Structure formats: C-alpha cells, structure tokens
Amino acid sequence: MPETDPTPVSIVEVQRAVTAELDRLGPVIDDLGRLFTEAGHEIALVGGPVRDAMLGRRHNDLDLTTSARPEETERVLKGWAEGMWDVGREFGTIGCRKGDFQIEVTTYRSESYDPSSRKPDVDFGDSLAGDLGRRDFTVNAMAVRLPARTVEDPFGGVLDLAQGLLRTPGTPEASFSDDPLRMMRAARFAAQLGFDVAPEVVAAMTAMADRIEIISAERVRDELVKLVCARWPRRGLTLLVQTGLAERVLPELPALALERDEHHRHKDVYEHTLTVLEQAIDLEAERLEGPDFVARFAALMHDVGKPRTRKFLDDGSVTFHHHDVVGAKMTRKRMKALRFSNEETEQVSQLVEQHLRFHGYGTGEWTDSAVRRYVRDAGDQLERLHVLTRADSTTRNKRKAERLQRTYDDLERRIADLREREELDSIRPDLDGNQIMEILGIAPGREVGEAYTWLLELRMEEGPQEPEVAREKLLAWWAARG
Structure with missing residues (x-):
C-alpha cells in the first residue's frame, strides 16, 4: 500500500534543504536578481519552488514575482533569456527559458472573484508582502528575495511546513471567497504533500462548498487530475467527501457510502473503492509508466453503478447486477461534464465496463476464443485492465485472495502463450x-x-x-x- 504518512521535517532540515537548492539554482536566480535590481526593480523566487526547496525537492520550473510591470520585465529579460513568451501577459506573467529552466516572472498582483463570475479580476500590486498575502496557503506564501537570497515568511509558512499543516494567510473565508478553486487546491495539496488541513480551513470549505459551482468545469477538472495523480490521493478525496465538495464536483464518490444495517450486511463500497485505488497505484509502479490518471480514475469509478443497481434478496444478500454497464454510462456522463477529452473519457469508461469480465474466467475454463475476445475487447487498455482487475481484490480472506491472484496469473500466461503463436494485439481476418x-x-x-x-x-x-x-x-x- 502507499505510504500512509509523510515523513515530518525539522526547521534545521528545512534550512539545510533550501540552502542547497538555492545554490543549485544560483546561476539563474543570481543573474535574475542582479538584472532586475540594476533596472530598479524588486524580484523574488516565490510559491511552489520555495516550498519544495524547503522539502528537499528539485524544481526546474521557477516562479518569480517582481515589482516590474510586464513590459518592463520583457525589457530586462531580452538578451538574457534564450526564448520568451507572453501568453500570461493578461495576468502579468512573462515566461522565458534559460538552459534547462522554464521561468515565469509575474508582476506583484492581487486578484479576486466577483461573486457571480468565473474569471478573476487582476490588479497589479506594489509590494512583495501584499503579493504573498493574496496567495492560497502559508506554505505557498514564502519568498526568497534576490539577489540577497533573504527568506520572507510573513505568515509562518516555514513552521506550517515543518508541522505538515495547510493554513491560509488570512481568514479561509476571505481566501475562498476570492477564489473558490482554492478549496479544491486544499484537497490537492493534502494529497500531494501528505499534509493535514487546519480545522478552520476544513470548516470554511464545508460552509462554502456551494461556491465551487462558479468555477469552470475545466479548472475543477485540472485540480481533480492533479489530486488523483498525487502521492496520497486518499487524503484529498476524503477531504472532498468530508466537506461536501465532492457532492458538487464528483457526486458519484460520496454516493458509494451506502447505508448499512443489521439485516443487510455488505462490503463498504466507498472504503473498498479507496482501497482499490491505492492497490492500483501499487501495481502501476510495476506495470505502467508513472502516475497513470486513466488507471487511477477507473479504479475510483469502477463501482459507481452499484448504488443504482443494488437489490436486497430474501436471504439477506445483496446484488449489484449490471453495475459495470451502468457505471460506465455514469462515468462517461461525469467525465463529459468535467470537459475531459473524448479519448480519456472512452478509456476510463471502457475499463469500468470491463472490470468484471475476468470473473467469468472461473478456474480457467475459457476457450482460446474467449481469451482472444478478452484481449480484443480490451484493446490498448489491456495492461490497465490487468491493473484494475487485480486491484479490485480487497477480500480479507487470504486463501480467496491468493486463489484470485493465481487465476489471473493463469489468464495472463494464456494471453502470453497465444501471443507467441499468433498476432493477438491486432486481430484481423485472414483475408482482406x-x-x-x-x-x-x-x-x-x-x-x-x-x-x-x-x-x-x-x-x-x-x-x-x-x-x-x-x-x-x-x-x-x-x-x-x-
């Protein structure tokens, strides 16, 4: 299973880590500090690169903030940068490349949302302190002034970093009112960093969950993808459910927490789903390349059809017939609402629809024809289907779990044998x-x-x-x- 808790860091470790990372970045950040200072402007390394430097993580994507306006930033960077772009000019951002580094320099700013608008109003600011005060969390509201490399931490971000805690620089209500997407970001950072979320932040997320509805589906989708692909996604998903945000952005997830009573005992589908996700993450390390969103999201959605298909039988047992087909339709509908690409939508939906196919294999009774159809129907999703099907075994019965794994091993051996004897991955008729x-x-x-x-x-x-x-x-x- 994935690590349940991150390793805490001490203040001394933070200081040592940031010093080492700033030395590595020195050839770039020292140059930028000198160039902007000579032009009469302030500049500082800020946000994620500072936070991750303190955690001992390396970054080649650098965010900096400056008193210079965008046109002044362009003048300073011209001749130094190896390439420049200004697609973020509307938000005060000029991007450039220097060696292996991608750099974004943004004018001090403040931004807020009109209560009925999906787009922020951007106003340029005049001070580093003001810029830091408008950021989402204290661990992202730290800066390193250049070229002196002086750390600015007006809101106690270093201490929160050492304690593994997410707090907002000001009141969480004001922060989430300015940008409701920050509620999703709280869940995402909890998943990425393994941090706890301060009680007052959780309370504000719960009280203001409805505000997420003014945010565009695309921005919500992007945060959800980052959360699902994070190191500790259970933390973030649990927070979304706990605060009611999941009911607004992914209602199929909290719906899995089916009521249980003394007469109708059945597996907790919600907890089962989170366990399947974690087991899929373990398997993807062996079988897929890096964090695989499609495999992970399929694990998260594979049983969403169960609430709609649940039936109680007279003997007290419960059935969920056709929850795979119903779940695939629900998955497709949700992913379209979140503006996922057609390709990703079909890939995830296909895996949800096929996740029960293996259970017809029994103890190996399938003919070669049935194995061919299994491979044909999975297509280029076969390896992900292997991951999902294996991860879907969460029984505590050790003998049953071992039997399921042995049976799937046998199916994979048969697939490999057929591959050696014939073209299996692209089955075509023998005549065109x-x-x-x-x-x-x-x-x-x-x-x-x-x-x-x-x-x-x-x-x-x-x-x-x-x-x-x-x-x-x-x-x-x-x-x-x-």
Missing part, C-alpha cells in the same frame, strides 16, 4: 476486403462487410488460418448463404 471481392466475384458493398465480419469471427474462434484454408471456408459460407 480486396481478397474477399476477388474470391467471391462481388463489388464493394454490404456483402463484403458481412463476409469480413464472418471471417473475423472465424479468426476469433479458430485462430489464424492459412490463406487457402480461409478461402475454402469463405466459399463454403458463401454457398450456404445461397
């Missing part, structure tokens, strides 16, 4: 459309498609055929059709 038309003496049309489909089924049932054998069987099928 042109060959079908030539053999049957027909023109392009519906009948060619029917013949192609029949040959594909033949390939699935019997495996690859020699061209002459396929030709004879096609002719026999054609004659039988009359």
